[in-house]
Amino acid sequence: MQEETRVEWRQWGQDAFDEARERSVPVLLSLSTTWCVDCHEMDATTYADPNIAANLNDRYVPVRVDADREPRIRERYAAGGFPSTVFLTPDGEVISTATALAPDGMRQVLNRVAETYAEKGDDAGRVPRALAGDLPPAGAVDATIEEQLAGQLGEKFDERFAGWGESAKFPLARTAEFALKRERQQALRTLDAVRDHLHDEVAGGFFRYAGRRDWGDVHHAKLLDTNATLLRAFAHAYVYTGEDAYREPAESTIDFLTDDLWSGVAVGGSMGPGEGVEYWGKDAAGRADARQPRTDLTAYAGGNALAADALLAYYGYTDDERAREYADRILDYLERDLIEHGSVVHFRERGQAGPRDTLSDLAAVVGAFTRAEQTIGYGAGVAATVADHAIEALHDDGSFRDGPAEGPGLLDRPLRPLDGNAAMANALVDLATLTGDDEYREVARETVGAFAGASHRIGVQVAEYGTAASRLVHDPLTIAVADDPGSDLHRAALRVADHEKVVVPNAGDSIAPELDRGTARVVGVDEPASDPEALMGRVADRQ
Known part of the structure; x- marks a missing residue:
């Protein structure tokens, strides 16, 4: 969806870096998105300038990447906004970064970077600190993590x-x-x-x-x-x-998502x-x-999983059948087209498959299917399959990498994003509670602990890390319902005013076989409830 320019753009891949090595020139990486006004403006002005285009084509290997389609490239190279204009060595190390550049600014930067690379060669590049290979400082998973982040709320x-x-x-x-x-x-x-x-x-x-x-x-x-x-x-x-x-x-x-952004599937x-x-x-x-x-109807795995999660949360609180219908359709699409033996493909479009097994996609998919298990009684099996694959493929040294450590440039260097690890830890807590498999909780605990030594430096932007820590220190409110999804008792459980709770339908068949059919138990409270009013009383007793 990029504008026509005079620049001879290459696709991201080893061939582009090999060409840069053979020609002894830097790579210009342009990270753009379909929704970015400045990206289209830069195409229409800076990259359309014939002198700039000729300079780029002669002295660089220009590479264009859609940042939405390549999240791992975006996380390693984005310059804080879009477009990101990033100059790299043939090994993918960073020489210089900028965002949008007008023609005059681009001319200056092109000359400066070319001179720097001619003088220093590969020594002109650097590896960002997050990719240097150092593990985050680990620590104990205790109440101070939640307390510190709650304190940040007030301060900020x-x-x-x-x-x-x-x-x-x-x-x-x-x-x-x-x-x-x-x-x-x-x-x-x-x-x-x-x-x-x-x-x-x-x-x-x-x-x-x-x-x-x-x-x-x-x-x-x-x-x-x-x-x-x-x-x-x-x-x-x-x-x-x-x-x-x-x-x-x-x-x-919901109107917007299911009308203006709906792709058909x-x-x-x-x-x-x-x-x-x-x-x-x-x-x-x-x-x-x-x-x-401009509308991009590419159906990305992670975004759709987040949408299904949200639609089912809304359905659980309101009985809105449209929300459930579209959530069902999204989950069907994910399971049919994007999930393969636990592996998740970022997108498929006209025979093209996107990157595989990015952490943000995997975490969102596990979260969506655990939400589905809680609200409609289906999904824990899919969630477990994806979680098992994520743990095997991406979890090492105590935390999750953002994806497979492979590919050109700096893609072969592990990145351990805090937000993705927090999202996966929260999803694993849900999965452990729904399945009774404490191994998922232990992986979640290890993951949160991998960053705990620096928890005092974590800001409110990643408050979900505090949520995950809190749910590991204090088990989430759990309501086991020995009844079908959609029963009065189950609907009442979903509407308990605690959004970090876990509701287990059909619990008499799984984690609470001692429960009589048509009753529910708040875990931690001995006496079960047989109607919504009694259930609210048991929740109050637990709190």
Whole structure:
């Protein structure tokens, strides 16, 4: 979906690096996305300049990568925004980085990098610290991890405008979820701000972020991952408050995902910003007559798993059959087209298969199918198959790598992303509780412990790490329901106001065979319950 340019772009691969080595020139890596306005602008101006294109073609090997399609390349080389303009040695080490460059800036950088490489050769490159091979500092998994992150909530919360931080405001859905149990008013005020400033009231869904502290300067791209995680966060806020102010944005986000982003079999990856405020300020009729934003309908594994998880959470709280129907369709797509013996393919499109076994995809898929087990009584087997493969393929030295340590450039160097490890640890806690297999919990504990020595340096952006630690130190509220999914008792269990709980349907057939049919037990409370009201009482006893 890139603009036509005069640059002779190569695909990412060993051939491009081999060519750079043979010619003794650097590689220019351009990381772009379909939803990035500056990416298209740079194609239309900088890369369209014939002199710049000729300079690039003569003195570099130019490589173009779609950052959404290649998450492992993105995580290693992105320069903090898109486009990322990254200059590499023929071994893939980093010489220099920038984001968008106007023609004059690009001319200067091209000359400087070429001179640097001519003078220093491969010594001009460096390996980013995260890829240097050092393991994160391990430590004990104890209550201090949650306490430190809960303290960060207060320190970083913007009392005036809500959200965390004092510059650009990203929605930080997982941080809001962490705060729902620990600093609820902060969480609700932040979700209020997200709803008031980033929610599209016409077509539903949420915009990517706001460039200013006061939630102004909205960046209007709508990304699947952003919308899926916010859908779940608003659904959780609804189960705590019962207020339509949180249910309605979640419901309209379902409209967006299942209409504007629906590919026919699953949810597409993104909708671009279009003409910015001019487009998004129009009503539905005005938008229909305007030029439509670029839409990428590639159905990525991780984003769709996040969407299924969120749709099923919403279904569990509301009985919304449409949410369940689309979640079922997504899960079918994942299981049929993207999961192979536990391995997960990032996407398939017109015979093309994306990269395999990225940690973010694997963690999201395990999370989606454990959610499915809790809400519709199916999924633990798929979750276990994917989790087993992830543990075997990616878990070593106490934590998960972001994917197979193989490929050109720096792809063969292990990267251990904290957010991906936290997401997988949380999913494994759910899976251990649903299956009764404590090996999953032990892997989760080892994974959280692998980063615990530096937990005091972890910020609110990765608050899900605190959630995982908390659920390992204090077992999550677990409700074993010896009844079918959808029964009154099961529905009541799903609606208990604790979004970190685990609900086990048909528990009389699995982890609680002693339970009489039609009863439920709150783990840790001896007396079972036979109706929703009694169940609420048992939950209160446990708390």
